[in-house]
Amino acid sequence: MTASKKELNELLEFAVALARGAGDLSLNYFRKQPETTTKSDGSYVTVADREAEAYLRRQIAERFPDDGVLGEEEGEHKGRSGRRWIVDPIDGTFAFVHGVPFYGVLIALEMEGESSVGVVNIPALNEVVAAAKGCGCFLNGVPARVSTIDRLEKALLLSTDFNACARYGFGRAVELLQQRAKSSRTWGDCYGYVLVATGRADVMLDPVMNLWDCAPLLPIMEEAGGTFTDWRGVKTISGGNSIATNGALFAEVMAVVENKDADYSGD
Numbered sequence: 001m002t003a004s005k006k007e008l009n010e011l012l013e014f015a016v017a018l019a020r021g022a023g024d025l026s027l028n029y030f031r032k033q034p035e036t037t038t039k040s041d042g043s044y045v046t047v048a049d050r051e052a053e054a055y056l057r058r059q060i061a062e063r064f065p066d067d068g069v070l071g072e073e074e075g076e077h078k079g080r081s082g083r084r085w086i087v088d089p090i091d092g093t094f095a096f097v098h099g100v101p102f103y104g105v106l107i108a109l110e111m112e113g114e115s116s117v118g119v120v121n122i123p124a125l126n127e128v129v130a131a132a133k134g135c136g137c138f139l140n141g142v143p144a145r146v147s148t149i150d151r152l153e154k155a156l157l158l159s160t161d162f163n164a165c166a167r168y169g170f171g172r173a174v175e176l177l178q179q180r181a182k183s184s185r186t187w188g189d190c191y192g193y194v195l196v197a198t199g200r201a202d203v204m205l206d207p208v209m210n211l212w213d214c215a216p217l218l219p220i221m222e223e224a225g226g227t228f229t230d231w232r233g234v235k236t237i238s239g240g241n242s243i244a245t246n247g248a249l250f251a252e253v254m255a256v257v258e259n260k261d262a263d264y265s266g267d
Contacts, residue, residue: 003111008132015107015119016130018059022052022089022105023123030124031099044093049073052089052105060085072212084110086215091120092189101125102191108215108237115237118216120190129194131223139198146226146246147199152256155202155249157181158195160188168207168241170231173257177205180256193217196244197224203253204244207231214242231257 003011029048036046053073060069068079071087085107090096092103101124109117116133129144131137137144149155157177159165162184165174178184181203187195188206190213195201197220206213214228214237221228227250230239245253 003116005135008117008135011109012117012119012130012132012135014063015109015117016121016128018056019105019107019119019121019128019130020123021059022056022107023121025052025055026090026096026103026105027123030096030101034097036097044097045073046090046093046097048096049090049093053087056085056087056089056107070212072210082112086110086115086212088210088212091213092191095189102187102189104190104194106190106212106216108212108219110215115215115218118219120194120216120220122191122194127194129197129220131197131220133219133223135223137197137220137223137225139194144198144224146196146221146224146248147202148248149202149246150248152177152180152203152249152252153182155181155183156200157184157203157205158187158192158201159184159205160192161186162205165205165207170205170207170241170257173231174205176256177203177253190217193221193228193244196226196246197221199246202246202249204242206242209240209242211237214238217242217244233258 026048034046034048053071066081068084070076088106091106096103105121107119108115119130121128192204196204218228221244226247227245231241233254
């Protein structure tokens with residue numbers, strides 16, 4: 001059964017409150033050298049990650065006990081309602097551990113197999129981007145839209161780590177995209193997508209992404225007027241990598257990615 005706009009807005013309000021609560025908890029540890037360990041893949045996990053995810057799970061279980069929850073730190077709890085919350089308590093833990101304010105809390109709600117609600121809270125910057133399918137995208141409650149830049153030569157291109165793109169087999173494509181774009185910066189992790197969704201940047205690339213990274217970004221990007229796909233150009237949260245654009249640049253970006261051996265030095 002399709003959710004009404006009223007129900008979606010109520011769920012979005014709950015998700016925003018969740019993200020703000022988890023973000024406030026993380027700020028208690030930010031720039032205070034929290035207890036940190038390293039996972040098998042070399043990424044960091046802190047006491048703040050664990051406490052924030054526990055908070056999110058408690059709040060969801062109290063409000064929607066039949067809903068499922070998938071989180072980065074504690075795995076999946078199967079639900080009975082057909083809905084699944086997908087949470088990442090701190091996306092950009094590398095930034096968090098190093099005292100850089102570009103980390104975020106990610107929350108999505110999957111309904112009937114589709115990511116329909118997405119929230120990204122950047123707590124250290126007090127920026128919350130939120131969207132629900134058919135309800136629009138908002139930055140701190142104000143409608144947000146992507147930019148109108150329509151050529152890469154005018155665009156700001158972002159990635160969490162351009163060098164990592166080469167390690168995952170996208171090196172030539174990214175080299176060409178950087179050559180063609182007006183500027184490129186590593187304002188990365190979820191904050192890069194926040195910048196594209198709110199019109200402050202135009203393209204964001206990541207060569208490797210988890211489900212909990214992607215789930216909130218798809219509804220946010222689409223409701224802001226942009227695109228969110230994998231590197232094949234397929235709209236999905238399960239592709240293992242991602243490209244976000246303002247929509248106007250999607251075809252040109254994909255032409256470069258798909259024809260990565262071509263000469264894109266100029267028109």
